[in-house]
Amino acid sequence: MDPIYSTIPPADALEIEQIARLMYEVRAARDDVLARLGAADPEQALACISKGELPEHPAYEHYVSARILTDLAIQVRADLATRIEESQGR
Numbered sequence: 001m002d003p004i005y006s007t008i009p010p011a012d013a014l015e016i017e018q019i020a021r022l023m024y025e026v027r028a029a030r031d032d033v034l035a036r037l038g039a040a041d042p043e044q045a046l047a048c049i050s051k052g053e054l055p056e057h058p059a060y061e062h063y064v065s066a067r068i069l070t071d072l073a074i075q076v077r078a079d080l081a082t083r084i085e086e087s088q089g090r
Contacts, residue, residue: 019079019083029069030073041070042066045059045063
């Protein structure tokens with residue numbers, strides 16, 4: 001076991017694992033949406049929509065989904081870091 005996790009109680013470790021899985025799933029969903037748009041990130045997708053390189057519909061809806069998923073991934077990552085910190089402090 002990685003020494004960083006050796007001090008985390010098993011119940012906390014399970015919760016951290018669930019949050020990490022959520023982070024992975026959100027990131028994978030965002031990557032899937034961006035792949036459908038042929039964009040590396042939401043900003044590139046919006047630029048392509050603005051230039052007329054992608055049809056406004058449904059590309060804009062996909063762009064909004066990618067933005068939401070990006071924001072959610074950032075929040076879940078922050079929650080995971082906080083949860084790990086709390087668990088190590090016990």
